[in-house]
Amino acid sequence: MLPGISSQRTHTYHSQSLSRLLKRNHSHFRPGDTKTMSLRSKLSTKLLNISISSLCKAKQISKAESVITDGIRIGVLPDAVTYNILIDAYCRFASIDVAYSVLARMREAGIAPDVVSYNSLISGAVRKSMLFKSLDLFEEMLARGVTPDAWSHNIHMHSLFKLGKPYEANRVFKETVLRGEVHATTYNVMINGLCKNGYVSHALSLFRNLQRHGFVPQVLTYNALINGLCKAKRLKDAQMVLKEFGESGYERNAITYTTVMQCSFRCGFFEQGLEILSEMRNLGFTFDGFAYCTVIAAMIKTGRTREAEEIIDIMVSTGIRPDLVSYNTLISLYCRQGRLEDALKLLDEIEEEGLECDQYTHTIIVDGLCKAGNLDRAWRYLNYMSTLGFGYNLVAFNCMLDGLGKAGHIDDAVKLFEGMEVKDSFTYTILVHNLCRARRFLWASKVLISCLKGGYQVLRATQRAVLVGLHDIGFTNEARKLRSRIRLARLMS
Structure with missing residues (x-):
């Protein structure tokens, strides 16, 4: 638990004590009470909120709760801003459930949660990858009659895009446009979301339409669009937008250039990538x-x-x-x-630099040992990885499976396959491919059918290899059954 963050029991105690204090103070203080007015003028709610905000930023939320309690005792009552500061702090440093419970405290104090309260909760849920929770909170906000603002809609659109629901996000965007609540951030969310969901052409069309209507793109806009175009391997369009970026008056940063350079390499335009590298050097980028x-x-x-x-x-x-x-x-x-x-020596150097190897580091070693034919050492290293606390490393096991198959140890490969806790499409493809290499076509057929039944996909080239192999060894009936199973799997996918 982070320093200063109270436990659930302490939080409940604060909630109950605040409720009692608020009722006592509301009943005790009367309009026109000069003593009350004097106290409130000296120790205003604004000062209380500044103190609460400072403590929350320092992750001292339990102390912030105590300050609220002390404030109520002397007649300084919290307002919506006070509770909204708490909600944001609990979202960042505790849990969404604890933050959500503050809404009940607000209602007990006679303060209605506002759009800022719900925006903090929704944003916190997105940060913690609780995307469905963020959608539920948005619906609750609407049901309670709280009108969303531009920030609410932006977060809502972002959640829908991350959940792979671009059509719903586009619907929210259209509604926002009709209400006239669109800001530059809204366009950035839309363009970035479309790119990440594979709708790069739609993102580019939206970008052009916005430009025609006077929208001035920001650095984030250009970077999101360039990144999307590069991932779609549309290098010419990316370079065109990059050129416009330079003419817009904004300074292109290293991230922008690196993105296009990476795209050039991926597309096979090696010399163009090196030219971008040279341009970055000439421009003085670090x-x-x-x-x-x-x-x-x-x-x-x-x-x-x-x-x-x-x-x-x-x-x-x-x-x-x-x-x-x-x-x-x-x-x-x-x-x-x-x-x-x-x-392997670099592993020691990594530790000397104070860094910690990740799963990818160890997987590279396993793959390198397998490709070098040092399978015994690769197997020992794979077992060593299990002691490091990374959990099950499917990629490393797939490398080991492929290494055994290519080395001709097909029986060991099958044994490893059967003992694997987790499998994916690559696992099945690797085994089927290596069974075909060993001319174990009947066995490959059984594994392929098992794969299709499980909803996994195997490369079509590998499927064809199994079918051709079955025909070659005279098992035409098995080939016909397998072809039917493949067609059924394609219809259902």
């Missing part, structure tokens, strides 16, 4: 580990390991302290080159 790792990773994937090493030397010479992403990239490079001992 390179971080992420920008260098983007270049290094692209060079590794294209087999240009010598150039990747040169970039690494440049990164080190500029005094950039490698972060975990940088180390993971270097480990991947060494594993691809077969320099496993150098990769």
Whole structure:
């Protein structure tokens, strides 16, 4: 529990004591009571709220509750602002349930929760990834007659986009436009949400329409759109928006350039990516580990390991302290080159830098050992990972499964598959593919059918390999049954 945050019991005690004090103070103080007026003028509710806000920012919420209690004793009664400060603090540093209970306290004090109260709750639920809870709170706000503002609608749209409901988010956006409550943030939420849900063309169309109606895009707008276009591999459109960004008067930051550079590498336009890198240097951008790792990773994937090493030397010479992403990239490079001992030495260096390896770091090592044919060591390392407290690492097990299959240990691969706690589409695809390599087509057929029944997908090329293999060994009936099962799975997906 964070320092200063009261337990549920303490919170309940505060709630009950405040309720009694409020009733006592409301009954004791009468309009025109000069003593009361004098106290309130000296110690105003505004000063109380400033004190509560300072304590909450310092995560001393239990002390803030005590100050409210003391204030009520001397006649300084909390208002909506007081409780809204508490709601926001509990959302950030405790739980949504505790924050929500403050609404009941407000009603007991005769203060109606307002739009700020609900906005804090909804925003807190989104921060904690409680997206359905945020939608319920929005509906409750409407049901209680609290009118949402632009912030409410923006958070609501953001939640719907994150839940993969772009049509509902678009409906909220249209209603907001009709009411005339749209702000620049609303457009940014809409463009970012459309891009992240795969509707990049709609985002670009909205962007153009807004420009025609006088909307001036912000840095966030450009970055969201460029990022969406890059992820959709629409490099030309991304470069066009990047050019407009530069002509708009805003200063393009390193994130913008790195995004386009990464897209160039992904699309295979290696020279364009390096040109962007050169432009960033000429403009005097300070390179971080992420920008260098983007270049290094692209060079590794294209087999240009010598150039990747040169970039690494440049990164080190500029005094950039490698972060975990940088180390993971270097480990991947060494594993691809077969320099496993150098990769393992980096693990010690990571600890010396005060960093902690993540699951991805260890997975790279397992994959490198498997590709190097050192399966015994990979298996020992996989068992070592289970002692580190990361939980079940499906990707690492998939690497081990593929390594066993490609090394010809198909029976061991099947045994590992059957003992795996969790499986995904990649797991099934790896095993079916390796069973076909070993010409175990009947076995591959059974695994594929089991996969389809479970609602998983296997690559069509792998499915064709099983069908062709069954025909080759004369099992045409099994091939016909498998084809029917594949068609049924496609109809149901």
